[in-house]
Amino acid sequence: MNRTKQIYNELLFRLDQGVYPPESKFPSESQLADEFSISKVTMNKIVSMLASSGRLTRGIRGAGTRVSRPIFRPKGNIVFLGVLSAFSCKILRGMQRECLNSGYFPVAFSPDAGELQSCLRNLNRENTAGIITTSYGLLEPPDEIELFCLDYALPYQASDPHVHFLNSDxxxxxxxxxxxxxxxxxxxxxxxxxxxxxxxxxxxxxxxxxxxxxxxxxxxxxxxxxxxxxxxxxxx
Known part of the structure; x- marks a missing residue:
């Protein structure tokens, strides 16, 4: 790994760790060039790379460079597929909290029975990490997506490794x-x-x-x- 890439990774690590808080002023290129014992031209290149990746925002006319607000980049979507009610909305709120804490984006659908299959067809491995469903019965997950059925009341055979059941007493x-x-x-x-x-x-x-x-x-x-x-x- 060349020196430019090493310094880029070090500054990226510092940004991830909060050494330079969001919206704070980023150290000047001269300061960083002295710290890492490299030329200002090389440091300018590294700062430009960080700005291009969205981690820094360059100011206008010598206003300096600031640390950008963090951009939420979800690992994937977790889909809630259920009939909305006072009970299911509580489940949805809990799911939303856990998704955001874990780096996933929650997506909620509550289609009519006639629109259910069309909704399922739009889900695939590229845009969906898992499905949580309630009140629609036992669904067949597309593309082997992990499916979690909440409070499924009918007898079932747990033969599909991608289908899971979570039942209340x-x-x-x-x-x-x-x-x-x-x-x-x-x-x-x-x-x-x-x-x-x-x-x-x-x-x-x-x-x-x-x-x-x-x-x-x-x-x-x-x-x-x-x-x-x-x-x-x-x-x-």
């Missing part, structure tokens, strides 16, 4: 929720669920609803199936 959560409702003296209770709208009309009752049923049964309320209604999310 919906049964006990549903049971605890209904027990709390019952503790407050409520007995005229109806259950609204949207899972079958996105899956199929004869899909098994989800674990959360089963938890509701168990708590109602233990309280002596046995007509829980007649109290349950399935429809589109946020339709009531």
């Amino acid at each position: 919906d049964y006990h959560g549903g049971r605890l929720l209904m027990e709390e409702v019952l503790k407050r003296g409520h007995r005229e209770i109806a259950i609204f669920s949207s899972e079958r709208f996105f899956l199929r009309s004869d899909a098994p009752v989800t674990s959360r609803v089963q938890g509701f049923y168990k708590a109602l049964e233990e309280a002596g309320i046995l007509d829980y199936e007649q109290r349950t209604f399935f429809a589109m999310p946020q339709s009531i």
